[in-house]
Amino acid sequence: MKEIRNRDDVFVLVSTFYRAIRKDELLGPVFNGHILEEQWPGHLEKLTDFWVTALFGVASFKGNPVQAHRNVDKNLNHTMSQLHFGKWLQLWFSTIDSLYEGKLAQRAKDAARKMATSQYLAVWRHRP
Template sequence: MTQITNREDVHVLVHTFYDKIRQNEMLGPIFNGHITDEQWPAHLSKLTDFWESNLFGVRTFRGSPSKAHLNVDKNLKHTISQEHFAQWLQIWFETIDELYEGELANNAKDMARRMSTGQYIHIWQNRPENQ
């Protein structure tokens, strides 16, 4: 087992994780329904930037995950639930545990837990019935 030490490690983590997500019974249809096969390479690169920025404190990511999640929830008629985020988190943790150990691996889990909670709350607060 190795530690997360560089962008290539993050690349492996992100690609392995989203390969699982795309095949997941609950999450696959959502992700595959919003991201075409042609868009996946660019999306994975952006997600690698996101996690590299968060884990190493470098400024490679530019974008708005909150805006993207709001759009997906709107497209799904406001049906994203806590169960979707829980499934996402479970797969994230499993993937990290299969590939890496150490401080940055633990940080990636902690960050994902906080981010998923924050994203779900943001989605919920911005639904028409809650405004």
């Protein structure tokens, strides 16, 4: 096991994680239904930017995750639930644990836990 040290490590984490997401029975249809095959390379780069910003404090991410999650929830007829976010967290933690250890691996788990909670609450509060 090694520690997360740079953007390349973060890209490996993000890419491995989203390969698992796309195959998951619950989350795969959500992600595959909203991101076209040809959009995945760019999406993985954007998500890598997000995690580089979160883990290293390097301002490389540009986007609005709250609005993105609200849009997905709307497209799913407001059926996103805590189960979706819990499964996302479970897969994120298991992916981290399969690849990395150390301070930044723990920071990635802590940040994901906070993000999942805040994203779910943001979606829930803005439902009709």
